[in-house]
Amino acid sequence: MRKHMPKTFTLLASSALLVAAASSAQAQADRSDWPDNFTVGTASQGGTYFVYGSGWANFIADELGVSGGGEVTGGPTQNLALVHTGDMAFGLTTMGPASDAVKGESPLAPGMQMDNVCAMFPMYETPFSITALADSGIESISDIPDGARIGFGPAASTSDTYFPAILETLGVNFDRRNGGWSDLGGQLQDGLLDVVAFAAGIPIPAVSQLEVQTDVNIIEFNEEELATVLENFPVAEFMIPANTYTTLEEDARAVSMWNFAIAGCDLPEDFVYEVTKATMENNDRMRSVHRSAETSIPENIKHNTVLPFHPGAARWYEENGYEIADDMIN
Template sequence: MKKKWLSPLALIFALLLFLAACGGDDNGSSEGDGGDSSTDPDMLQLATGGTSGTYYPLGGEMAKIISDNTDVEANAISSNASAENVLSIENGDVDIAFVQTDVVAHAVEGINAFDEPVEHVMAMGSLYPETIQIVTTDGAGIESVEDLAGKTVSVGAPGSGTFINAEQILEVHGMTMDDIDAENLDFGESTGGIQDGNIDAAFITAGTPTGAVEGLAASVDVAIVPIAQEKIDELTEAYPYYAADVIEEGTYGLTEDVNTVAVLAALAVSDSLSEDLVYEMTKAIYENAEGMAHDKSSFIKAETALDGIDIEVHPGAQKYFDEAGVE
């Protein structure tokens, strides 16, 4: 009798242990707020920017680093940059993308170019300063932002980071888009238009030197319109994600330093990617940046990777920065 009583009891006990093991964690893994590693794609889409800007070549190098140092392949694709990239992540069209820190902050808040807040976009880390360059030529007669009034000026695609930068810079000078003849051109079209005489100037937000502007400088004498210090102070007070910046003498053949402002380029990722994968990607990029050929790679360092970040950091990236001692 004793033997018959113990056997069912042992079976019940074993069943309870099994059920407890299966339901021990509602999250199913230690992936944090990121996705489940079982759903990570085999091929990641990395959105960059136009082929004549800084994002595209740098993104190609990063895609190779990810492919060489993780278990997934990464493919860098061209795009219309920040605003489009944020929405592409939100809609599930890409997994990782270059963004401006100001634009992605607007996206999370649901302001400016964004009708409602995005919910699935997280930060991986910032990369380098993106300089706002107001490009023209020596003979255009444009020596200040106020001189842009009445001129034909490229301001980038509506809703893009460049477009918003142009709006805000005009704003602190008491101007709006109505005061200029605005054209919505990409970087290559902008510099081509300046060279052909079809436009007078262009706002270009990108790391310097920018390939499209270097190409223009090969055929004409390039000038960069300076921003006065009092306007820089006004802009940074109104919009704290800006910082003072300088385009150094010699860049594009300039004969003196030019004062301007910058935001930060950053990488954003989908919250569907697992903590493990984003940790591996973050570690791969920040620990292999010095091997990249692009000039901006010298700015890509773990110790500055949280500068300018005003949205939630993906737990995989945060895990790497915690290990690296980055606050």
């Protein structure tokens, strides 16, 4: 014989279904102004930005069910401009170029204050490191010969913006070359370059590839050079761990800048909230994208003192106990 449900149970069940339906409808409504797809500005192939940015874009696309991917660009300086103009939803940048962009001093758009660029989450520190072939005899910065052909990465990249000035300050006279990291690594191996000055998250894919194919020297700053650079440039002291590369036998002295993922400030708040939530709550998945993502954690938001946070990102941080000053939220 069929048993009848108590009326109170039926009413509770009906209420639960109505609440669930309302929640589902609300979730659907929250997506109504979301973009159909998104693009992440990275940098050249062979660099960490491309690997990190493309992997992160694929993760977010899978997690949120929105089509998206990484795109090759000229790097941090161009990414700021592309996000500011709305040509790309997201990008990756370093704090030096970000500071220039906010002040209207970007070399790509002098006089334009890029006020439509908001911070989302911390990525990692970018060490400035120098690589030469072992048979070149270059084992220190002072060994770099006058007129050395040095590759500084893509034009207007963080490396190209700051590394030439750093080496000039240290008294190095060089012939400046530009290109993608993979191309420059190939030119170094072929003897077309004497040195490549990398500013990229570690391990740098192009350096790891070089190590497989030939013997290289990874050149560190000595203490005097380090002090000079710290005094004259917006960088911090950094040690490249010996286990980063097979070439290194001990930690190597370097300098670094922090990297942050950026978003257009006019992107929907709920969309950026969900992107930030997925990224910050899945660090294991992020580390599988690139090893450097071990520092892509909310505690490191303190390293952004330049760009306002997107309100969607700020909401996630504040909900999870991380404080952001009101004047640092767009």
